[in-house]
Amino acid sequence: MKLLYAEDEVSLSEAVVDVLKYHKYIVDAVYNGEDALLYAQSVQYDGIILDIMMPKMDGLEVLQRLRSSGCKTPILLLTARSEVEDQIQGLDLGADDYIAKPFSMNLLLARVRAMLRRREEFTPNILRCGNISLNQRSYELSGNGRAFVLPKLEYRLMELFMLNQGIYLSTEEILVKVWGYDTEAEPGSVWVYISYLRKRLSALNADIMIAAKRNVGYMLEVLQ
Amino acid sequence: MKLLYAEDEVSLSEAVVDVLKYHKYIVDAVYNGEDALLYAQSVQYDGIILDIMMPKMDGLEVLQRLRSSGCKTPILLLTARSEVEDQIQGLDLGADDYIAKPFSMNLLLARVRAMLRRREEFTPNILRCGNISLNQRSYELSGNGRAFVLPKLEYRLMELFMLNQGIYLSTEEILVKVWGYDTEAEPGSVWVYISYLRKRLSALNADIMIAAKRNVGYMLEVLQ
DNA sequence: AAATTTTAAGGTTAATCTAAGGTAGGGGAT
DNA sequence: ATCCCCTACCTTAGATTAACCTTAAAATTT
Numbered sequence: 001m002k003l004l005y006a007e008d009e010v011s012l013s014e015a016v017v018d019v020l021k022y023h024k025y026i027v028d029a030v031y032n033g034e035d036a037l038l039y040a041q042s043v044q045y046d047g048i049i050l051d052i053m054m055p056k057m058d059g060l061e062v063l064q065r066l067r068s069s070g071c072k073t074p075i076l077l078l079t080a081r082s083e084v085e086d087q088i089q090g091l092d093l094g095a096d097d098y099i100a101k102p103f104s105m106n107l108l109l110a111r112v113r114a115m116l117r118r119r120e121e122f123t124p125n126i127l128r129c130g131n132i133s134l135n136q137r138s139y140e141l142s143g144n145g146r147a148f149v150l151p152k153l154e155y156r157l158m159e160l161f162m163l164n165q166g167i168y169l170s171t172e173e174i175l176v177k178v179w180g181y182d183t184e185a186e187p188g189s190v191w192v193y194i195s196y197l198r199k200r201l202s203a204l205n206a207d208i209m210i211a212a213k214r215n216v217g218y219m220l221e222v223l224q
Numbered sequence: 225m226k227l228l229y230a231e232d233e234v235s236l237s238e239a240v241v242d243v244l245k246y247h248k249y250i251v252d253a254v255y256n257g258e259d260a261l262l263y264a265q266s267v268q269y270d271g272i273i274l275d276i277m278m279p280k281m282d283g284l285e286v287l288q289r290l291r292s293s294g295c296k297t298p299i300l301l302l303t304a305r306s307e308v309e310d311q312i313q314g315l316d317l318g319a320d321d322y323i324a325k326p327f328s329m330n331l332l333l334a335r336v337r338a339m340l341r342r343r344e345e346f347t348p349n350i351l352r353c354g355n356i357s358l359n360q361r362s363y364e365l366s367g368n369g370r371a372f373v374l375p376k377l378e379y380r381l382m383e384l385f386m387l388n389q390g391i392y393l394s395t396e397e398i399l400v401k402v403w404g405y406d407t408e409a410e411p412g413s414v415w416v417y418i419s420y421l422r423k424r425l426s427a428l429n430a431d432i433m434i435a436a437k438r439n440v441g442y443m444l445e446v447l448q
Numbered sequence: 449a450a451a452t453t454t455t456a457a458g459g460t461t462a463a464t465c466t467a468a469g470g471t472a473g474g475g476g477a478t
Numbered sequence: 479a480t481c482c483c484c485t486a487c488c489t490t491a492g493a494t495t496a497a498c499c500t501t502a503a504a505a506t507t508t
Contacts, residue, residue, distance in 0.1 A: 128328050188498095214461085216363065375463055413466090436488090
């Protein structure tokens with residue numbers, strides 16, 4: 001499960017990120033509203049945690065912009081105890097839940113679980129293409145009775161391909177969506193990971209392949 | 225957003241309708257081609273999802289009748305994985321996109337969003353001229369049941385012609401728009417690429433050609 | 449220390465460019 | 479009108495380039 005956590009207090013942010021990672025979430029942390037919006041628009045998260053008070057752009061505005069651009073990802077707001085009207089406005093703008101600050105880690109974890117569970121009830125967690133399926137919870141890539149548990153980057157890359165069947169994704173697009181908006185990784189990394197995935201697909205006797213189109217990008221393709 | 229979903233497998237239909245409704249779409253479900261046509265002609269939908277294999281009237285016929293009666297609503301086809309020629313025929317008949325079965329809900333949602341978004345932005349995904357269509361996602365140039373996946377520059381050139389039907393484009397204009405403002409390529413490159421495209425069009429038995437007008441430029445022209 | 453990610457290096461090839469020889473439109477001289 | 483010539487355009491095939499592929503080893507994280 002991939003989360004985005006936007007919070008300007010760095011020490012709090014680091015503590016929360018540690019706890020979330022300990023509980024097996026993949027977390028991207030940002031420290032202002034602008035970055036929150038950029039990240040949320042370029043990476044497909046399972047949930048977003050937004051502090052309301054943030055520099056550059058406040059959480060409510062990020063929420064509003066995301067919702068108006070069609071983003072359906074569940075969003076959990078963090079509000080100061082006193083700002084009751086912010087909480088109400090947040091729900092009106094399309095937030096899924098809110099927590100008043102200060103909060104306990106257990107409360108946060110419970111709310112995050114609830115937020116993701118609500119979504120899971122309605123969204124399938126197995127992506128398929130050809131005779132291959134990708135489990136979005138366990139990161140298992142399987143086919144013909146065999147399976148691999150994919151490392152994080154291989155998983156994200158495979159998921160990106162599964163969600164964009166029939167569309168060429170350029171190396172730069174992949175870099176942004178898998179490695180993150182401000183990564184310093186180079187195109188070579190994408191090539192290496194494509195090569196890893198191809199090896200896995202061939203080990204599973206997949207009837208799909210990652211097709212490359214020079215100067216354009218990559219796409220999942222069903223054989224024959 | 226109001227959708228029509230035509231699918232004869234009731235259990236699949238119910239599952240898909242649930243997911244679509246959860247994502248705030250208003251959905252009418254029908255279970256055969258005749259009903260699909262009736263509903264589509266009496267209600268103004270934002271998008272139509274048509275299974276090809278259906279009782280009473282197949283999806284391709286529904287598509288054809290809707291388009292010939294002037295219906296411009298975006299249509300997404302569901303095809304069995306194997307029936308590649310159905311996909312191409314569907315595009316020839318005026319479908320906006322297709323998904324191969326079986327598909328994941330996420331993929332369906334992504335394509336529905338894309339279909340509706342395109343409608344909003346007035347940018348269709350399939351460009352057409354005569355009996356030839358150009359898929360902007362897959363770079364496929366197709367017609368009469370055959371197709372090529374075009375290299376990038378050939379694709380961009382063909383796209384430019386499709387987007388400028390009835391207008392002569394000069395060699396210099398083409399150089400700037402396809403090769404880029406600061407290219408060092410020479411006019412000869414344009415000639416070479418025009419020649420490549422002509423060869424492809426003739427291999428597809430196209431009823432269009434790239435007409436040249438000396439000292440003026442080039443234009444797509446429908447024969448007779 | 450085990451797993452994952454990044455870097456580096458050498459090989460491969462599709463896409464693009466170049467060059468060269470051919471075709472044909474159109475203006476001017478007859 | 480007709481011919482001639484110039485040059486814009488056409489086509490092909492081969493050379494070239496850099497985008498991509500793979501592997502392995504180094505660095506980093508867990």
